[in-house]
Amino acid sequence: MTARYEAAHDNTDGPGDARPTAMQIIKDEGLIGKLEGKVFLITGANSGIGVETARAIHATGADVYMTSRNLENGQKVASEIMASNSGSKGKIDVLKLQLDSLQSVRECAADFLSRSKRLNVLINNAGVMACPESKTKDGFETQFGTNHVGHFLLFQLLKPTLLASSTPDYNSRVVILSSSAHKRSTAQLDDLDFSKRGYDPWTAYGQSKTANIWMATEIERRYGSQGLHATAVHPGGIMTALQRHMDPAVQQKMLGPMAKRMKSTEQGAATTVWAATARQWEGHGGKFLEDCSISKPFDPAVNDMLMGHAPHAYSPDSARELWDLSNKLAGTSD
Numbered sequence: 001m002t003a004r005y006e007a008a009h010d011n012t013d014g015p016g017d018a019r020p021t022a023m024q025i026i027k028d029e030g031l032i033g034k035l036e037g038k039v040f041l042i043t044g045a046n047s048g049i050g051v052e053t054a055r056a057i058h059a060t061g062a063d064v065y066m067t068s069r070n071l072e073n074g075q076k077v078a079s080e081i082m083a084s085n086s087g088s089k090g091k092i093d094v095l096k097l098q099l100d101s102l103q104s105v106r107e108c109a110a111d112f113l114s115r116s117k118r119l120n121v122l123i124n125n126a127g128v129m130a131c132p133e134s135k136t137k138d139g140f141e142t143q144f145g146t147n148h149v150g151h152f153l154l155f156q157l158l159k160p161t162l163l164a165s166s167t168p169d170y171n172s173r174v175v176i177l178s179s180s181a182h183k184r185s186t187a188q189l190d191d192l193d194f195s196k197r198g199y200d201p202w203t204a205y206g207q208s209k210t211a212n213i214w215m216a217t218e219i220e221r222r223y224g225s226q227g228l229h230a231t232a233v234h235p236g237g238i239m240t241a242l243q244r245h246m247d248p249a250v251q252q253k254m255l256g257p258m259a260k261r262m263k264s265t266e267q268g269a270a271t272t273v274w275a276a277t278a279r280q281w282e283g284h285g286g287k288f289l290e291d292c293s294i295s296k297p298f299d300p301a302v303n304d305m306l307m308g309h310a311p312h313a314y315s316p317d318s319a320r321e322l323w324d325l326s327n328k329l330a331g332t333s334d
Helices: 002-009 022-028 048-058 071-084 102-115 142-165 180-184 201-226 241-245 248-261 270-277 316-330
Strands: 039-042 063-068 092-096 121-124 172-177 228-234 288-290
Touching: 022 048, 022 270, 039 048, 048 063, 048 071, 048 270, 063 071, 063 102, 071 092, 092 102, 102 142, 121 142, 121 270, 142 172, 142 201, 142 228, 142 316, 172 201, 172 270, 180 201, 201 228, 201 316, 228 270, 270 288
Parallel strands: 039 063, 039 121, 063 092, 121 172, 172 228, 228 288
Antiparallel strands: none
């Protein structure tokens, strides 16, 4: 199946071409209506590729908990997904979550745990990109605080439930959305707030996306033997609200050479859904994925910034160091 997907990605013609969609992944895996009783939690599922991720997962019959900064907006999306998947027996609940507030993360986790005693798959989908310099409510640089620290705390609070929900025939999973932009910067753990370097929005974004990969590989190292696995995902180039901080002129300049490589939101959610549901990822993880396949090392000769991973993506020592630091920042422990 992966070879078929890779072939489709070798012949791109822009959004809506032959590359797989999230729903196609579910159909190819034979999972329509087959995951009743399973529980998925998806952050930021009220917009962009998060909507299509939730729609595809809900079609399996699983219960979906989707987070949104605004409950009213989230409920509208949930109702639309329920209507589009009228044959699904799964429910959709909406949880309020603001990842730039650790208090909100704690409240969201408590809310979820009051509603469900099971969690099979956590999908860390939400994020911000290339925003102006700012701080979260807890004083972290916004992109690192939102994209990594908030999600790290959420994972730690839900980790006992993920571990308890894992069974020999259905191990629990964590899918963390990263980006090809991790190549822009490793995570400078001694200067996460840019007080030494001076702030650059794309360097900050790259740093947070590197942290996402390191978190996935460290989850796998620490908990894989206990039936809890993690992967990191690059969804591809998709025009969504994530780009709201980008200068329109810069967007157009960037999109020109990449127009045929861009994806629809349905296609952009495909690799996430593949990581979350495919049989190929039963019982193992620790990889960075793109285009429904394992990412290959970045090739400077080709210089395709949308593809491949940087050497620093797989750095076990850095991942361990980040983990320990993240526990301090989030006020958690192992």
